[in-house]
Amino acid sequence: MEGWTRQAGYPIVEVNRVYNTDTPRMVIGQRPFSLFSTTSKQDKWWIPFKYFNQTYTKELSGSEIIWLNDTSATVNIITSDSDWILANPDYLSIYR
Numbered sequence: 001m002e003g004w005t006r007q008a009g010y011p012i013v014e015v016n017r018v019y020n021t022d023t024p025r026m027v028i029g030q031r032p033f034s035l036f037s038t039t040s041k042q043d044k045w046w047i048p049f050k051y052f053n054q055t056y057t058k059e060l061s062g063s064e065i066i067w068l069n070d071t072s073a074t075v076n077i078i079t080s081d082s083d084w085i086l087a088n089p090d091y092l093s094i095y096r
Contacts, residue, residue, distance in 0.1 A: 009034030011045045013068070015087045024079050026051075028087075029072040044069060050090065051075075054083040 011030040032043045047068040
């Protein structure tokens with residue numbers, strides 16, 4: 001919680017799918033954003049991440065929560081290359 005209360009700026013979360021591999025996966029990353037450029041590239045936040053895809057549509061809970069606390073994380077997913085993925089469907093924005 002300290003990152004959210006003591007660091008300037010906010011995290012921007014990026015999700016990229018990795019295709020053409022034996023195991024479908026996505027790479028989740030974060031980078032700092034600030035209107036006033038007072039953030040450091042080393043600033044990191046604990047960010048809850050959850051996703052839905054065509055495999056999880058019948059389950060209201062979706063995936064387990066993945067806590068992103070580093071620059072990036074790789075997550076293996078059970079899906080095909082043509083399936084859709086919806087990242088953090090329960091979150092509209094993060095406020096302080």
